[in-house]
Amino acid sequence: MNSGEKLVAKVPNVVLENVQDLTITQVTRVRRDVWKLATAQQWHATIAAYAEAVRIMKTRPASDPTSWAYQAAIHGNAVADTWRNTCQHSSWFFLPWHRMYLYWFEQICRAAIQTSPNVDASTKANWALPYWNYDRGTPTNQLPKAFRDTTTPSGDPNPLFVAGRNPSMAAGGGMPASVTSAVAALAKHNFTGGAGGPATSGGFGGPITGFNHGGGPIGELENVPHGAVHVTVGGLMGGFNTAGLDPIFWLHHCNIDRLWEVWDRQTNPARSNPSTANWTTNQSFHFRSASGADVTQVSGGVVNTRTQLNYVYDQFNLPFIRPDLLQRIQRLPFPIPRPIPLPAGFTAPAEQEQPDRPAELAGASEDPVVLAGDTVATSFSTSGAAAFTADAAETADPERVYLNVEEIRAEGQPPTPYEVFINLPDDDETTDDHYQVGLVSLFGAAEASDPESEHPEGIKYVFDITELYKALKGAGLWDEADVKVTFKPVRVEMPEGASAAFTDAEPQADAPVTIGRVSVFYQ
Amino acid sequence: MIARATADPPSRLGWVGPARRTWFRHPERTLAGVALLAWGLVLVQVAGHRHGSWLQAQATWLTMVGAMMIPPALPMARHVALNSKRQRRQRGAFLFVGASLLPWVAVGLVLVTLSGPAGLSEYRQMVLGVSLLLAAAWELTSAKKRALKKCHRTIPLPAHGRKADIACVKLGLNYGRACFGACWALMLPMALLGHLSVTLMLVMTGIAVAEEVVRKGYRLAPAAAVLLTVAGTMVLVLG
Numbered sequence: 001m002n003s004g005e006k007l008v009a010k011v012p013n014v015v016l017e018n019v020q021d022l023t024i025t026q027v028t029r030v031r032r033d034v035w036k037l038a039t040a041q042q043w044h045a046t047i048a049a050y051a052e053a054v055r056i057m058k059t060r061p062a063s064d065p066t067s068w069a070y071q072a073a074i075h076g077n078a079v080a081d082t083w084r085n086t087c088q089h090s091s092w093f094f095l096p097w098h099r100m101y102l103y104w105f106e107q108i109c110r111a112a113i114q115t116s117p118n119v120d121a122s123t124k125a126n127w128a129l130p131y132w133n134y135d136r137g138t139p140t141n142q143l144p145k146a147f148r149d150t151t152t153p154s155g156d157p158n159p160l161f162v163a164g165r166n167p168s169m170a171a172g173g174g175m176p177a178s179v180t181s182a183v184a185a186l187a188k189h190n191f192t193g194g195a196g197g198p199a200t201s202g203g204f205g206g207p208i209t210g211f212n213h214g215g216g217p218i219g220e221l222e223n224v225p226h227g228a229v230h231v232t233v234g235g236l237m238g239g240f241n242t243a244g245l246d247p248i249f250w251l252h253h254c255n256i257d258r259l260w261e262v263w264d265r266q267t268n269p270a271r272s273n274p275s276t277a278n279w280t281t282n283q284s285f286h287f288r289s290a291s292g293a294d295v296t297q298v299s300g301g302v303v304n305t306r307t308q309l310n311y312v313y314d315q316f317n318l319p320f321i322r323p324d325l326l327q328r329i330q331r332l333p334f335p336i337p338r339p340i341p342l343p344a345g346f347t348a349p350a351e352q353e354q355p356d357r358p359a360e361l362a363g364a365s366e367d368p369v370v371l372a373g374d375t376v377a378t379s380f381s382t383s384g385a386a387a388f389t390a391d392a393a394e395t396a397d398p399e400r401v402y403l404n405v406e407e408i409r410a411e412g413q414p415p416t417p418y419e420v421f422i423n424l425p426d427d428d429e430t431t432d433d434h435y436q437v438g439l440v441s442l443f444g445a446a447e448a449s450d451p452e453s454e455h456p457e458g459i460k461y462v463f464d465i466t467e468l469y470k471a472l473k474g475a476g477l478w479d480e481a482d483v484k485v486t487f488k489p490v491r492v493e494m495p496e497g498a499s500a501a502f503t504d505a506e507p508q509a510d511a512p513v514t515i516g517r518v519s520v521f522y523q
Numbered sequence: 524m525i526a527r528a529t530a531d532p533p534s535r536l537g538w539v540g541p542a543r544r545t546w547f548r549h550p551e552r553t554l555a556g557v558a559l560l561a562w563g564l565v566l567v568q569v570a571g572h573r574h575g576s577w578l579q580a581q582a583t584w585l586t587m588v589g590a591m592m593i594p595p596a597l598p599m600a601r602h603v604a605l606n607s608k609r610q611r612r613q614r615g616a617f618l619f620v621g622a623s624l625l626p627w628v629a630v631g632l633v634l635v636t637l638s639g640p641a642g643l644s645e646y647r648q649m650v651l652g653v654s655l656l657l658a659a660a661w662e663l664t665s666a667k668k669r670a671l672k673k674c675h676r677t678i679p680l681p682a683h684g685r686k687a688d689i690a691c692v693k694l695g696l697n698y699g700r701a702c703f704g705a706c707w708a709l710m711l712p713m714a715l716l717g718h719l720s721v722t723l724m725l726v727m728t729g730i731a732v733a734e735e736v737v738r739k740g741y742r743l744a745p746a747a748a749v750l751l752t753v754a755g756t757m758v759l760v761l762g
């Protein structure tokens with residue numbers, strides 16, 4: 001641990017204006033799992049200190065760069081400037097930008113805590129943001145109680161509580177594994193997406209872009225669990241411009257930040273972050289330090305949290321296996337079509353190199369699909385694989401198969417993410433998993449639908465369904481004349497004994513989302 | 524970390540490698556050929572007569588429209604082609620571009636018809652200079668910025684049948700309307716005067732292409748405005 005070194009010497013491209021900031025950042029901080037803290041004590045000192053920081057920041061005027069309102073506006077705001085409305089989405093800058101954002105926010109919280117008489121000296125000296133790892137089953141998939149209570153133990157309004165969240169989540173409901181699991185993202189071998197064309201996916205961390213506020217294809221981690229958790233928690237968390245106003249936002253993003261490192265630490269094959277200058281150094285981003293000064297950072301300056309930013313996470317385990325999922329694996333009639341949580345040491349199925357030719361449209365829905373809160377399906381025919389081959393490689397079967405969910409328009413905040421299935425045979429919920437393609441979080445769908453936005457073409461999801469396609473075909477369940485794609489709204493799981501009134505309070509579709517086209521591409 | 528190429532099996536066409544990949548990756552190449560052809564015709568026309576029949580004037584105008592307005596539409600034509608089934612790629616792209624040029628055809632029918640008899644060519648310098656300054660001013664309006672953003676707006680394209688054709692035409696009309704809003708001032712001198720110098724037409728096409736093709740192309744507007752102001756002033760002052 002380089003505790004004696006000055007932070008400024010270790011972080012390239014960081015301009016620290018205020019030396020006061022340095023004195024409190026010289027030890028390596030540990031960001032801890034909020035549910036481990038909360039299990040020990042609902043108002044663990046680290047959580048209570050965070051509440052205190054939020055309370056203090058909320059007292060500052062919105063024009064103050066270290067205020068609660070200003071910090072949220074950095075993520076999204078009606079008016080953009082050098083600092084505000086600059087969050088990076090659908091981009092390979094998504095992860096580094098949010099890491100920087102968290103870093104400076106944490107500095108601001110830490111400085112606020114120092115001024116508080118309500119925080120003990122040891123917490124003041126060691127405090128770091130906790131993270132919300134929602135993927136360890138119940139109760140970790142629920143909002144910690146300290147974020148749900150309207151008042152603190154002393155009876156004051158709870159700074160960590162906000163109104164307007166999904167009623168089921170507010171009542172202690174848990175997010176299903178399709179929302180919380182990072183396994184599909186962690187299985188990705190490449191940080192960025194494929195070779196171009198309409199079936200280019202976002203890879204693990206997002207597609208290669210310039211400065212990009214939103215719109216276009218999305219990285220797997222940014223979709224699930226990131227976007228899915230945003231939309232499932234709902235309320236302020238559901239929109240770019242308000243997400244940072246919910247205190248859970250920062251813990252959620254710490255977990256995404258941690259998952260980036262989990263991905264990076266995987267071997268077999270070794271993962272690596274982009275190394276081109278366009279990612280590492282050419283694009284810089286502006287933030288505000290704890291003194292309110294302008295600071296700039298580049299992605300190459302934030303790839304190693306310990307040596308460059310002085311913090312680590314308490315653990316980097318791969319998502320562990322859940323007993324209910326294990327049971328389902330054992331029931332599978334054919335090989336697992338998609339990765340599901342497995343213990344440490346688990347090797348993702350080999351991700352084939354993408355053939356270097358454009359994917360070809362095999363079939364698409366004729367009419368838009370409207371998501372209004374119910375399960376909805378669309379069917380279309382695809383051209384046989386043989387017809388596809390004449391123009392590209394002379395092979396009998398496509399090497400890769402993609403399912404695109406595109407031309408998405410939303411008037412308002414989507415009330416819930418949707419799970420996506422292909423060729424679902426019946427309504428038997430226990431077999432759903434065999435046909436699940438993934439999930440569309442719809443986070444940012446409304447922002448990207450605004451014709452005034454930089455990306456008026458909307459957001460887009462590209463799923464590589466090659467393995468599922470092969471499995472379905474092998475089982476005689478792929479009919480070129482009738483490919484069915486089903487969208488099922490995510491249902492929050494209510495804990496046992498929760499009142500019926502709350503279980504009925506599923507999110508209502510007051511703002512339907514229109515999926516302009518669902519298509520299958522062969523490559 | 525971009526996926527690398529897998530070895531291409533030999534094709535029926537008997538050629539492999541980067542050239543073949545580029546060929547399939549850019550189905551809009553055919554339309555690029557049409558634009559080049561139009562430029563060739565423009566060069567021939569510039570070398571030939573200036574004044575001709577109504578029909579000739581219309582043909583001249585449409586050639587210029589093809590030469591100058593197809594290039595900025597190529598990225599969207601590529602989007603259409605790559606989102607169509609293989610056997611429909613060219614059809615979709617041509618339907619899209621054809622529809623996108625309709626507003627310019629209408630302009631030709633009105634303006635080109637009126638401008639000839641109006642004898643504008645007697646005030647050629649003045650008309651040209653003023654329209655270039657007008658184009659410069661238009662660059663700086665928020666309406667221009669809005670129109671440019673609209674140029675990138677897509678719609679769902681069904682895979683086959685009449686629905687697919689209709690969607691391509693509809694996208695073309697949407698794009699054509701937005702493109703007209705963005706580029707009308709650039710095309711005005713040609714509509715009023717017929718051919719300009721090839722250099723000037725190339726510069727204007729360059730502006731249109733850069734603004735359409737580059738993401739956030741509206742950021743180029745101030746530079747384009749300066750360029751057009753210089754050109755307009757030179758025409759007015761130097762003659």
Ligand SMILES: [Cu+2]
Nearest residue numbers: 226230243253
């Ligand atoms: Cu987020």
